[in-house]
Amino acid sequence: MHDTPPSPAGTAADPQRQRWMAVLARADAAAIAARLETLTPPPPHRRLRGPEAGLVMVRGRLGGDGAPFNLGEMTVTRCTVQLEGGAVGHAYVAGRDARKAELAALLDALLQDPARREVLLATVIEPLAAAQAAAAAREARRAAATRVEFLTMVTTR
Amino acid sequence: MTLSPGFADPVAEAQQSFRAILAALSRPGRVQSLGAGLRPPAPLLPAAAAVLLTLADADTPLWHDAGAAADAWLRFHCGSPAAGRPGEARLVLACGAPPPLSELDAGSDEAPEDSATLLVQVAGLAEGSGWRLTGPGIAQEHRLLVEGLPSWFPAAWEAQRRGFPRGVDVLLCAGTRIAALPRGIALGQG
Amino acid sequence: MYVAVKGGERAISHAHAWLAALRRGEAAVPELELAQIREQLGLAVDRVMAEGACHDPDLAALAIKQACGDLIEAAFLLRAYRTTLPRFGASLPLDTARMRLWRRVSATYKDLPGGQLLGPTFDYTHRLLDFSLAAPGAPPPAPAEEACAAAAAAPRVSDLLADEGLMQPEPRAESEPPDLTRQPLACPAARPLRLQALARGDEGFLLALGYSTQRGYGNAHPFVGEIRQGAVAVEFTPPELGFPVQIGEITVTECQMVNQFLGSRTEPPQFTRGYGLVFGRGERKAMAMALVDRALRAGELGEEVTAPAQDQEFVLYHADNVEATGFVEHLKLPHHVDFQSELENLRGIRAAAQAAAATLPEAAE
Numbered sequence: 001m002h003d004t005p006p007s008p009a010g011t012a013a014d015p016q017r018q019r020w021m022a023v024l025a026r027a028d029a030a031a032i033a034a035r036l037e038t039l040t041p042p043p044p045h046r047r048l049r050g051p052e053a054g055l056v057m058v059r060g061r062l063g064g065d066g067a068p069f070n071l072g073e074m075t076v077t078r079c080t081v082q083l084e085g086g087a088v089g090h091a092y093v094a095g096r097d098a099r100k101a102e103l104a105a106l107l108d109a110l111l112q113d114p115a116r117r118e119v120l121l122a123t124v125i126e127p128l129a130a131a132q133a134a135a136a137a138r139e140a141r142r143a144a145a146t147r148v149e150f151l152t153m154v155t156t157r
Numbered sequence: 158m159t160l161s162p163g164f165a166d167p168v169a170e171a172q173q174s175f176r177a178i179l180a181a182l183s184r185p186g187r188v189q190s191l192g193a194g195l196r197p198p199a200p201l202l203p204a205a206a207a208v209l210l211t212l213a214d215a216d217t218p219l220w221h222d223a224g225a226a227a228d229a230w231l232r233f234h235c236g237s238p239a240a241g242r243p244g245e246a247r248l249v250l251a252c253g254a255p256p257p258l259s260e261l262d263a264g265s266d267e268a269p270e271d272s273a274t275l276l277v278q279v280a281g282l283a284e285g286s287g288w289r290l291t292g293p294g295i296a297q298e299h300r301l302l303v304e305g306l307p308s309w310f311p312a313a314w315e316a317q318r319r320g321f322p323r324g325v326d327v328l329l330c331a332g333t334r335i336a337a338l339p340r341g342i343a344l345g346q347g
Numbered sequence: 348m349y350v351a352v353k354g355g356e357r358a359i360s361h362a363h364a365w366l367a368a369l370r371r372g373e374a375a376v377p378e379l380e381l382a383q384i385r386e387q388l389g390l391a392v393d394r395v396m397a398e399g400a401c402h403d404p405d406l407a408a409l410a411i412k413q414a415c416g417d418l419i420e421a422a423f424l425l426r427a428y429r430t431t432l433p434r435f436g437a438s439l440p441l442d443t444a445r446m447r448l449w450r451r452v453s454a455t456y457k458d459l460p461g462g463q464l465l466g467p468t469f470d471y472t473h474r475l476l477d478f479s480l481a482a483p484g485a486p487p488p489a490p491a492e493e494a495c496a497a498a499a500a501a502p503r504v505s506d507l508l509a510d511e512g513l514m515q516p517e518p519r520a521e522s523e524p525p526d527l528t529r530q531p532l533a534c535p536a537a538r539p540l541r542l543q544a545l546a547r548g549d550e551g552f553l554l555a556l557g558y559s560t561q562r563g564y565g566n567a568h569p570f571v572g573e574i575r576q577g578a579v580a581v582e583f584t585p586p587e588l589g590f591p592v593q594i595g596e597i598t599v600t601e602c603q604m605v606n607q608f609l610g611s612r613t614e615p616p617q618f619t620r621g622y623g624l625v626f627g628r629g630e631r632k633a634m635a636m637a638l639v640d641r642a643l644r645a646g647e648l649g650e651e652v653t654a655p656a657q658d659q660e661f662v663l664y665h666a667d668n669v670e671a672t673g674f675v676e677h678l679k680l681p682h683h684v685d686f687q688s689e690l691e692n693l694r695g696i697r698a699a700a701q702a703a704a705a706t707l708p709e710a711a712e
Contacts, residue, residue, distance in 0.1 A: 013590030022580070022593035048162050049234060055429060056583050056594065057437040058402065059524065060546075062538055063620040064503055064601060066517025068440040069524045069539035071546050071624060073429060074402035074581065076594055080233070088160065092435070092583055094595025095403065136447055136578075143449050143577075144495035146465040150457050215434050216529065233587050236435060 020111055020125045021104070025093045027128045029100035035124040036103065043084050045106055051079035051098035077101040087112045161196045163210050163234040170194070174211040181328065181337040186290040186299030188282050188336045198226040200252045204330035205276050206230075212274070213237045213248050220246035222253050243273075249325075250276045255306075258313045263323040272340075275327045280305030282331045289345035290338075298345070301336055303329055311344050318343065352681045370415050384408035393598075393627020394418055398668060399425030400528070400547040402597055402626050419549075423669045439582040439591055443601050443624070444503055446577040453504050454571040455605060461501025466576060467628075504573040505603050508618055515608065515619045534660045541643055541663060542636075546625055548666030550632045556656040557638030565642045565654035569621065572605035576628055600625050602633035606641050611649050619648060 024032060036042070055073040062069060078092045079101035089109025091101045107124060110116050164170035177191040192207030201223050213219055213235035220240040221227065231237065240246035243256040255277050264272030287302030288311075306329075317324045317340065324340035338344070371378065385392055385408040395407040399422040406425060414420035450466025453459055465471075467490075508514035524539040532544065545553060560567040578598055582591040604621035608614075621641025623633035642656035655661050665671060 018590065018592055025593055025595050046162075048160055052167060052433075054433040054435045055401070056435050056581070057526070057528075058581055058597070059438050059440040060443070060542070060624045061440045061517070062542065063505060063517040063622045064443050064603065064624075065505070065519075067520045067522070067524070067539060069542045070437070070526050070528075071441070071543070072397070072400035072402060072626060073434070073528075074438075074595075074597065075406065075429075075432065076435060076583070078435060078585075080587075082160070090585060090588060092585055092592060092594045094581065094597070095405070138492065139447065139449065139578075140495050141492035142490045143464045143466055145491040145493040146450075147462045147493070148465055150463065215436055229587075236433075236586060 017108070017111070019129075020121070021091070021108060023125050023129045023132065024091065024104035024107055026132055027100075029097050029103060031128060031131070032100065032103045032107070032124070035127060036107075038123055039119070042106060042110055045081040045083050045089075045109065047079065047102070048082050048088065049078070049080040051077055051101040051105075053077045053096045053098070056092075079105040081105045081109055083109045083113075085113070160230060160233060161198065163195070164207075165194060167210075170207075171211045174207045177335065178208060178211060178328070178337075181335050182326065182339055183294050184299075185292065185294050185337055185339055185342045186284070186288070186301040188284055188301075188334050190333050191335060193333050198230050200224065200278070201227040201230065202278055202330060203333045204335045205250060205252075205278050205328075207333075208276055208328055208330065208335065209235055209237075209248065209250065217247040218245055219248045219250065220256075221250035223250060227252075247273055248276065249273050250278075252278045255310075257309075258317050258325055261325045263317070263320060263325060266323060269322040269324070272323065273325045275325050276330055277306065277327060278330050279303055280331065282329055282334050282336050290342050291345060292342040293339070295342070303336075305331075311346065314338070314344055352683075366415075370413070379412055381405060381408040381412060384411050390628060391416075391418060393625075393629050394550060394632070395421045395425060396626045397629050397632060398422040398547055398549060399429070401425050401429045419668045419672055423672065426669055436583065436586070438594075439584070441579045441581065441599065441624075443575065443579060443599070444506070446575055446579045446599075446601075447596075448501060448575055448577040449598075450576040451501055451573065452571070453573045455504060455573075456507075459504065459507070468630075501575075503575075503603065504605075505620060508572070508605070513617055514605075515614070515617050517620070532663055534663065535646075536659055536663055538640075538644070538647075541659070542622065542624070542640060544663045544666055545623075545636045545639055548636070549668035549671070550629065550635065552666055552668070553635040553639050554631060556642070556662060557635035559654065560638050560642045560656045565645070565656050566650065567638065567642060568607050569604045569638060569641065570606075571634070572603040572620070574600065574602050574630060574633065576600040576630065598627055600628055600630050600633040602630070602637040604634070604637040604641055608648060619644065 054076055056076045057073050058071045059068045060071045061067065074094060075096050076092055076094055077096055077098055077100070080088060080090050081102065082088050087109045089105040089107065089112070091104035091108060093101050093104055107120065111120050174191045177189040181187065181189045192203035195203040195206045197203065197206035209231060213231070215236045215238065217237050218240040219231065219235070219237035220243045221231070237248065243249050244260050244262055246262070249256065249261060255275060258275070261275060262271070262273040264270060281302070281304035283302040285300050287300055290299045290301055321340060326340050327338040329336050329338065385404050388411065391411055392404050392407045395410055395418055396402050396404065398418070399407065399410070406428060407421065410421035410424040411418065413424060448464055450468060451461065451464045453463060505514055509516060525537065527540065527543050532540070536544070559565070561569070576598070578596040580593045580596050583594050584591045602623035605618050606621060608617055608619040610616035619641065621637040621644070623636030623640065625633045625636065639656055639662060642654065643659055643662060645652050645657040652658065
């Protein structure tokens, strides 16, 4: 077996892949597992790295729009798996849930296979994305219900 | 496309590996073994790979001459930023001839611990013959035979010793074996 | 001088066992679950994450339980834990303009694009104890919902002022910011380093300093340009991918304090910003941070440095409650040897003085 890198650093960003990685990062392990269960079992995979917990330093900007500064760290769990077929999947997810990171990495690998992608998008990613969008919309409606119009009382004498 | 894994059990194996590095540095010239389960991409050998998996991370700029496949593997498992030149690195890995010691970061008199650590992959390590090592951590002398270091090394080592406490520490790696030359050690010729 | 002491193992282990029993409290009372702390004491969790400088609500809840509710001790536990984890790298800077807003208020504009959203706030409550919370009850009714325009644009107030040229622009250099967790603090500290120190600083200390600037210690005339609170995406570029991926969303609170600036030889009179950004819903902390950030800019804006809140060394070296508690609390650890030497010294001086006094009257005669 000859060892070569999984993908060259600096791969062009793939908006579709960025989207499914984001959806998986925001979902919880139970929700991902429940969607996966409805499908035929995925092929075996091996762990290339992790799942392992670590930190990412979260940055802000001076005044919100200036130069970056270090705000504080957050826990992140990462995992990289390889399918028997060869595709390599990565996951970096907030928190310390190893199972979630491995499921997300497995799905990232599976979703790179054009033959599997449509089914996985339809049965796993889109339902999770819809649930996240619904939760965000509910929050926005709650915030809208607290919208306030202040009136200035002008006193004259 | 494949990429070989790092430590199968990262916490336990990194601890064992750290223990071996600590033993090597505290008993200069005594050969320790580590990294037996690793299959890093050529020309990286298990001992050097184990040292880097244990010591290298996002806070240790790394310079190496190991080529693209090893670079991808190290980047993936260690996450070390690439140093532009050896003098900017905290960890330097030489699979071929090492860069001159005088070009590496020797730290400062105030913070000698900021210096670089040099890993050199050598052809062979054997105790009992070769250099007569003396210094801290050695009661009388330890003998260490190193095959594959360039001939300038002993003179460069002596030159570096004049700058003590500044200087680089050297880890010699052969297969799954390592021996250390901390900066305070004298290399007496056989 | 430090002198090691030995012994006391048995007493220490018994003390810790008693602490564990006290932590649990009366056994007939149900034990707290971490999820209860995380969900029902959310502002304590947020404060521990901010001052522990580590975002992880579950860990913060565990730290609060372990520390029996001592939030400084809990922040200390979180700081200690984070040292066991490798760092994968740094996120892209948060884009707070794209925050999913829960709350957004401005004291400077009555009407502003996107509107004012009160969100879940203590403001306008009457601060009367609510005895209905003393007994378990049914969950409160679901919060009201109102239709809102999809993603109503809510530009930052600072952007509105900047569009008019009335707000001093922030430097935009994209250089690697200094990191307190890697290099110790040194003064003078650049603003990115100051903001990191303030973001993890003690809320009480910053609150008092911020208050002092309002009471005349420092020439501050602040307005809350904007407070926004909500969820922001955290994006990170894994080296093996080379493009950014979202790793999750976190709740943050941002405060922009707008302050007058009289101008200088090179700059016209304009507004300047004090900036606060904290993990979670720590609004008081974000506001205090913004006041202190602006006060600490006095030197670079050519203002006279006269007040404690404007003194970098005073503020930055004393803002960290984990450091402060370590040094204050170490005083209770054994100092027997130091004290013995002081005692000897004092006895010697007194003996000498007494001896001198005994001989003096004779000399005076």
